[in-house]
């Protein structure tokens with residue numbers, strides 16, 4: 001442990017006033033040139049990725065440019081199918097903004113052809129039936145429930 005006072009917790013018995021408080025911050029974030037990923041989720045129930053025209057790498061999460069070739073990538077529709085890479089069961093409420101009530105399973109899926117996995121949720125599967133390599137497919141929420149966020153879809157076993 002450092003002797004740096006910034007790393008010591010402040011305590012009331014040391015004469016500090018400890019005031020419980022909470023921050024609520026409303027804000028907007030722009031996805032910039034990768035906005036199409038979120039718009040296609042909401043409007044067309046499609047998972048979009050990007051492909052490097054030079055090396056062919058398929059990125060989902062999309063990347064605007066290839067970090068290997070330094071060229072701009074092109075939009076492509078991803079397969080909704082993939083396989084489980086890692087997963088965990090969430091059993092506690094992390095905060096009031098958590099929209100899924102525990103317990104639920106989250107993890108990452110490598111979509112067909114993709115270079116890297118994406119993080120999402122799993123439904124209609126028991127935790128004990130989950131395993132690395134489990135074939136899964138994306139299922140989208142009904143159009144009226146989609147908001148252009150990653151929660152617009154989840155994965156189920158194929």
Ligand SMILES: [Zn+2]
Pocket residue numbers: 052053054055056057066067068069070
């Ligand atoms: Zn490339």
